Amino acid sequence: MSVGLIKLEQQISRLKQQAVQFDAAKWFDKNRYMQAQPSLFDTRVFRTKSLKLSDYVDEISEAMTHLPPSEQRHAFAFAIERIGSQMEAVLKVLKSTPVWAKENKLNTPKKAKVYKKAVQKIMQSSHELYQELSQNHEFERRLQEMIDLRRLQMDKANGNEAAKLNAEILALHARLGRCRKAITATEQKIQEVEKSQNR
Structure with missing residues (x-):
């Protein structure tokens, strides 16, 4: 413990x-x-x-x-x-x-x-950091849902709409990338805190 x-x-x-x-x-x-x-x-x-x-x-x-x-x-x-x-x-x-x-x-x-x-x-370590991690995972899930939704819309869209949706998908992917970086950073913080607590 x-x-x-x-x-x-x-x-x-x-x-x-x-x-x-x-x-x-x-x-x-x-x-x-x-x-x-x-x-x-x-x-x-x-x-x-x-x-x-x-x-x-x-x-x-x-x-x-x-x-x-x-x-x-x-x-x-x-x-x-x-x-x-x-x-x-x-x-x-x-x-x-x-x-x-x-x-x-x-x-x-x-x-x-x-x-x-x-x-x-x-x-703090086992509450705030885990809460932060949970929030980041929730953002990740929502962003992925938004990407999936726009991909479905693209199948039915004409040229102009498809181009607009594609631009939105690219922007969402950029946000998803930042979100996943934040998840990794928080997981590293948790590991560091847990190591210090177990010393």
Whole structure:
């Protein structure tokens, strides 16, 4: 496991401890507003339906243990992105408690910001780069579709229309070439980051 993922697991472990304290204090029972937190109870973020915050952190832990291999870039990127959204949703609930606010002022003034930055830093390689790669692949797919469509149109086009379509195809091929170069560059960045994490 890379250093980045180990650090991410450590952050989840801390989140679990905080969630257990949250549940012990019965914050959900005391504050109905928290029960309506859309990011926490949104089925697109969590499958869990519970009034125990630790159950949501358990879902995050389970997702970490079942991460797809990093070679499956799209699936891995999606899983990491989802874990990041889930952690932010849990953190948002924790931050809405007076205890969190009090600790934040007395002990570590920028605790929440530091936490978020840490998560972002850990996930940068396995989130932003994979997201960038995913976007580039989507551009590649769209450009190829546009080329294929114009080729079909050329079969039915007259001389002037065919010449215009041919020019568009050439321009799209140039864009496709740049897109594929970007894909290669991003893949190289990912390999470099993963090598540095595994050292």
